[in-house]
Amino acid sequence: MSMSRHEASTGEQSRMLSRENKVTITSGLSPSYLQANLIILPSRYASDFRRFCQRNPVPSPLLAESSQRGSPFGWKSYIQGIPDSAVAANCDIRTDVPRYVVYRDGVPIHESQDLLEEWTDDHIAFLLGCSMSFESALTRAGLEPRHTTLDINNPMYITNIPTNPAGVFTGGTYIVSMRPYRRSELDRVRKTTRPYVLTHGEPIAWGWDGMARLGITDIDQPNWGDPPRARWGGKFSEAQGLTGEDDDIPVFWGCGVTPQQAVITAKVPGIILAHAPGHMLVLDVKEDDVLEKD
Amino acid sequence: MSMSRHEASTGEQSRMLSRENKVTITSGLSPSYLQANLIILPSRYASDFRRFCQRNPVPSPLLAESSQRGSPFGWKSYIQGIPDSAVAANCDIRTDVPRYVVYRDGVPIHESQDLLEEWTDDHIAFLLGCSMSFESALTRAGLEPRHTTLDINNPMYITNIPTNPAGVFTGGTYIVSMRPYRRSELDRVRKTTRPYVLTHGEPIAWGWDGMARLGITDIDQPNWGDPPRARWGGKFSEAQGLTGEDDDIPVFWGCGVTPQQAVITAKVPGIILAHAPGHMLVLDVKEDDVLEKD
Structure with a gap:
């Protein structure tokens, strides 16, 4: 083939x-x-x-x-x-x-x-x-994820939010994926992804305060995937192919790498x-x- | 009647x-x-x-x-x-x-x-x-909860562990209930409560490190219920009717007061x-x- x-x-x-x-x-x-x-x-x-x-x-x-x-x-x-x-x-x-x-x-x-x-x-x-699995839905709603547009891998981060222990799987924390969006898009992003309950559903945190609560300290250094390309307060320029007036905020979803982290932390x-x-x-x-x- | x-x-x-x-x-x-x-x-x-x-x-x-x-x-x-x-x-x-x-x-x-x-x-x-609802099971297993023995209310605490947002219910955190047990009893406590998945199941955290991760700073000042009576490192004496050689550790379960906290935090x-x-x-x-x- x-x-x-x-x-x-x-x-x-x-x-x-x-x-x-x-x-x-x-x-x-x-x-x-x-x-x-x-x-x-x-x-x-x-x-x-x-x-x-x-x-x-x-x-x-x-x-x-x-x-x-x-x-x-x-x-x-x-x-x-x-x-x-x-x-x-x-x-x-x-x-x-x-x-x-x-x-x-x-x-x-x-x-x-x-x-x-x-x-x-x-x-x-x-x-x-x-x-x-909800990225097609986001794209149909006019909210194509940045990493799709740029053909790079989605950034993923280790957080300090504990998972609920079960038997041997103790001590784990949530892994999250991140997509940058404008704050004005947040409600539509939440609503679009909410019904996909079997693929993480709506985001679990957003914004810089949300990032702090997850215990993520540097958005530009994901644990897996490619570093994000976003308009973080003008940090990235139009020279990178990104245009628009509003700044992005990070939006975080639960990620299915989480069980691997549980295996690691529980040894x-x-x-x-x-x-x-x-x-x-x-x-x-x-x-x-x-x-x-x- | x-x-x-x-x-x-x-x-x-x-x-x-x-x-x-x-x-x-x-x-x-x-x-x-x-x-x-x-x-x-x-x-x-x-x-x-x-x-x-x-x-x-x-x-x-x-x-x-x-x-x-x-x-x-x-x-x-x-x-x-x-x-x-x-x-x-x-x-x-x-x-x-x-x-x-x-x-x-x-x-x-x-x-x-x-x-x-x-x-x-x-x-x-x-x-x-x-x-x-799993306290009968704990009692049958020889692990009667302290607050049952003493006929007082179970202590409950606000934590800093975020709940997963859903629609208007954003910004909430877990509420937990606590029962003191000896560390040597922990495995049996976990195993006994594990199958009660509809009544919070096994504990979500235990020990002093577990308490710190939940963001609870004073075990003796619950947000609801009665202050715990326990052998916290000899702090409480036999004069209070508690005897035994081993110290207790706090063991925490998810608590159904959590949705009320979600209502409060989301206003x-x-x-x-x-x-x-x-x-x-x-x-x-x-x-x-x-x-x-x-």
């Missing part, structure tokens, strides 16, 4: 490109298809992890898990109205994400383009909603596998399938 | 005592029956409030709401396996809680023993899980009604009905 990044229009096409290692970050891939965060755990942690998601649905909205322990094929769906077979057909979770992180005893030890070596018959994979023993931030599994489910009506 | 506090064995009996203003705090009333937090909102906030609960299930687990707008009778159940009619029979939400707080524009203006004046045909009542306009902390609605549902199996 010689399909290029911008020719992938379905979730399955994007998974094939990932399997063949023809893509890196998935932002903008197969627009309107749901993208998912991934974490793969030894089965003894599965019960605690489901509770972790139940207790932290904003950063960790559970979409699906492996059809059975040890099988890299097939999904059990937690999305209302989506049968198991409609999550991601012909998917091999060991290969269909562009880049993975391998953790041993809570420490990231290496990154990999597949998990053919690391996957065992005791692993269970979990898929979590991703905020990239969870064993081999745990996850997607590399920004490198998602693209599903067959469409964004509108998870839109919750008021 | 001349039944006294300690003769109330069913939820309905406790509601009758509350209706006749024969009880104050409900701690220890009708053991094994679920106790519920209450908040009553103008209907225009109902959708945002359901989202608030969905996004903050640990402090605000939604159990039921009014059968219809403006009706003080009857419930719509959100508890799996519990039909609407089994939530609280013959209940009048305007009278069946021992003490209420009335808020105008986010400010508490007075307390009352009933809401016969304040209830309107535009109000909707919401019931939320309460951590008093939500209009007349909002709620239970006074510690003065709960006792339901017909039993604690074991909401126990979630692993």
Whole structure:
């Protein structure tokens, strides 16, 4: 197959490109298809992890898990109205994400383009909603995210907001993604993303006071993704291709990298596998399938 | 009826005592029956409030709401396996809680023993899980809460942990309840309360470092309830009737007073009604009905 990044229009096409290692970050891939965060755990942690998601649905909205322990094929769906077979057909979770992180005893030890070596018959994979999945909706509302416009990766930050502990998953904090918007756009941004409850929903904080409450000290130094390009009080100029009269403020959403942070802070023993931030599994489910009506 | 506090064995009996203003705090009333937090909102906030609960299930687990707008009778159940009619029979939400707080524009203006004046045909009542509801389980496990032993009210504290915003409900923080335990008891305390997902589940923080992260500075000055009686590093003596070798540490759970704090911080306009902390609605549902199996 010689399909290029911008020719992938379905979730399955994007998974094939990932399997063949023809893509890196998935932002903008197969627009309107749901993208998912991934974490793969030894089965003894599965019960605690489901509770972790139940207790932290904003950063960790559970979409699906492996059809059975040890099988890299097939999904059990937690999305209302989506049968198991409609999550991601012909998917091999060991290969269909562009880049993975391998953790041993809570420490990231290496990154990999597949998990053919690391996957065992005791692993269970979990898929979590991703905020990239409401970006089509933002774009339709005239609120295209800056990183989409500029074709860069979304910045992500570690916060000091504790997640609710569940079993072994103690001591974690929220990870957030950030998109810059004008203050005058905030109400529409909140309203547009609010119904996407399975992909983090509305923002959890905004503005410089909101950033301070999250414990983020330098907006220009994200922990993952590309540094933001924004009109922070005139700091960035029109020379960078950004024009407009109003300053931007940072707007923060829960991020599905949060469970990885929980694994790190709790030093969870064993081999745990996850997607590399920004490198998602693209599903067959469409964004509108998870839109919750008021 | 001349039944006294300690003769109330069913939820309905406790509601009758509350209706006749024969009880104050409900701690220890009708053991094994679920106790519920209450908040009553103008209907225009109902959708945002359901989202608030969905996004903050640990402090605000939604159990039921009014059968219809403006009706003080009857419930719509959100508890799996519990039909609407089994939530609280013959209940009048305007009278069946021992003490209420009335808020105008986010400010508490007075307390009352009933809401016969304040209830309107535009109000909707919401019931939320309460951590008093796992106290029987703790007692059965040999971990009777101190405030139960001493027949005092559970201490509650305002924290600096932000709730996830939903619509008008922005700027709120977690309220927590606290029970002192020995560090050696912590694992059993966590495990015993974990399955009670609809009544706050396992603790969200513990120990002095956990207290600091919540932003609580003085454990002996709760925002509601009675000051704790505990062996804080020998501070309290055996003369107070507490014996034992090990020191206690504070253990904190999410608390259903949290939505009231959200109303206050967001200065939500209009007349909002709620239970006074510690003065709960006792339901017909039993604690074991909401126990979630692993």
